[in-house]
Amino acid sequence: MKIAVIGTGYVGLVAGACFAESGNDVICIDNNAGKVRVLQKGGVPIYEPGLEELVRRNRHEGRLTFSTALAKAVRESAVIFIAVGTPQDEDGSADLKHVLRVARDIGRSMNGYKVIVDKSTVPVGTAVKVRETVGRETTQPFSVVSNPEFLKQGAAIEDFMKPDRVVIGVEDPRAAELMLELYAPFTRTGAPIMVMDCASAELTKYVDHVRKAIGSDKRIGPSFLFPGIGYGGSCFPKDVQAMIRFASDTNYDFKILQSVEAVNLRQKTRLFAKVKRHFGRLKGKTVAVWGLAFKPKTDDMREAPAIPLIEALLAAGARVQAYDPEAVTVARGIFGKRITYSPSNYDALKGADALAIVTEWNEFRRPDFARMRSLMRSPVIFDGRNLFTPEQMTQNGFTYYSIGRR
Numbered sequence: 497m498k499i500a501v502i503g504t505g506y507v508g509l510v511a512g513a514c515f516a517e518s519g520n521d522v523i524c525i526d527n528n529a530g531k532v533r534v535l536q537k538g539g540v541p542i543y544e545p546g547l548e549e550l551v552r553r554n555r556h557e558g559r560l561t562f563s564t565a566l567a568k569a570v571r572e573s574a575v576i577f578i579a580v581g582t583p584q585d586e587d588g589s590a591d592l593k594h595v596l597r598v599a600r601d602i603g604r605s606m607n608g609y610k611v612i613v614d615k616s617t618v619p620v621g622t623a624v625k626v627r628e629t630v631g632r633e634t635t636q637p638f639s640v641v642s643n644p645e646f647l648k649q650g651a652a653i654e655d656f657m658k659p660d661r662v663v664i665g666v667e668d669p670r671a672a673e674l675m676l677e678l679y680a681p682f683t684r685t686g687a688p689i690m691v692m693d694c695a696s697a698e699l700t701k702y703v704d705h706v707r708k709a710i711g712s713d714k715r716i717g718p719s720f721l722f723p724g725i726g727y728g729g730s731c732f733p734k735d736v737q738a739m740i741r742f743a744s745d746t747n748y749d750f751k752i753l754q755s756v757e758a759v760n761l762r763q764k765t766r767l768f769a770k771v772k773r774h775f776g777r778l779k780g781k782t783v784a785v786w787g788l789a790f791k792p793k794t795d796d797m798r799e800a801p802a803i804p805l806i807e808a809l810l811a812a813g814a815r816v817q818a819y820d821p822e823a824v825t826v827a828r829g830i831f832g833k834r835i836t837y838s839p840s841n842y843d844a845l846k847g848a849d850a851l852a853i854v855t856e857w858n859e860f861r862r863p864d865f866a867r868m869r870s871l872m873r874s875p876v877i878f879d880g881r882n883l884f885t886p887e888q889m890t891q892n893g894f895t896y897y898s899i900g901r902r
């Protein structure tokens with residue numbers, strides 16, 4: 497099948513590479529020419545386990561190409577995925593400007609029947625807007641499909657290749673058949689492909705997020721229940737806000753979700769409050785920060801708890817020496833020269849008055865405590881991810897603060 501994926505970010509690039517891996521001819525489109533240049537030369541601009549290898553193999557075998565030329569890609573493809581960002585608008589709702597701009601551009605380039613698939617996370621009713629936007633530009637026949645994505649960064653390839661289920665919202669049987677064919681290779685192990693109307697598919701994406709957030713009951717699943725300094729990333733924060741906004745538009749006061757949002761924002765300030773309480777004045781202090789990405793195994797820093805923490809430390813006059821295995825390039829774009837980037841987690845500790853642990857990378861879990869103590873000016877740890885037990889840290893001679901524990 498000939499497929500175009502518009503938007504070559506975490507979702508678009510992973511989807512494009514995985515569809516190519518299952519034998520389709522995929523062209524990935526992005527309007528960021530720099531990103532496309534990197535991909536055309538064989539580079540991968542984001543970090544995601546297994547992605548580089550997958551892109552290299554499929555590029556080499558000619559099934560995966562990259563371009564900025566949307567119109568040509570649309571003309572040559574039977575199925576066109578929209579995988580551009582849906583960032584938060586000022587009022588918290590999902591901003592659809594990228595999705596609708598792409599829909600318009602697709603409409604202008606049509607030369608025959610196309611299946612236009614929305615993979616971006618969008619509020620209920622977006623498929624109708626996409627249909628109207630495309631329809632204003634063309635008299636060619638087309639179907640609109642809603643196919644929300646559930647992958648998580650850090651395990652994106654695995655999630656895409658072996659999904660728990662695939663959700664497909666359709667308006668007509670022709671598009672449904674095509675989507676079933678496309679997803680058949682990924683659901684051989686028995687994962688269901690759930691075909692429904694577009695509005696139900698759009699809502700399923702948000703409700704699934706909420707289900708994870710309330711997984712405090714073993715019968716629902718405890719895997720996400722770790723105390724810490726807040727969730728981040730490009731999806732969960734904005735999707736929760738979009739859901740609150742969507743509820744308020746229908747005059748429903750969604751108190752539980754409002755609390756989720758408020759508590760998460762509060763969690764992000766907790767580590768700094770502990771640092772401040774311990775030291776009083778922070779001017780002239782040096783704080784090592786382990787972890788910048790919003791979670792391990794990604795270089796993504798969107799909404800990362802590291803950002804408000806580091807900004808607060810800098811505003812209070814502290815110096816920051818940070819280490820992250822993958823996110824340093826992204827961090828340079830945010831903090832520039834305002835902080836120091838250390839080549840290893842131990843280097844970050846040199847002369848530090850304290851260590852703040854922000855991201856639970858595996859390599860931070862069993863460090864050499866004696867070496868840490870010898871490098872630091874004072875052995876104080878603020879652990880935002882509860883990697884260690886208070887007893888263990890007392891034994892190792894640290895003053896230790898963690899989240900929700902004495």
Ligand code: NAD
Nearest residue numbers: 503504505506507526527528580581582594616617645649
């Ligand atoms: P991203 O920001 O990493 O990538 C979006 C890409 O689209 C960028 O490369 C951007 O340059 C490109 N783009 C924007 N406008 C364009 C246009 N007019 N033409 C061509 N390209 C354009 O975003 P992402 O993380 O891949 O997320 C994409 C969507 O998928 C969002 O709606 C998000 O909520 C959803 N989603 C994300 C994840 C995740 O884990 N990141 C998981 C599931 C769903």
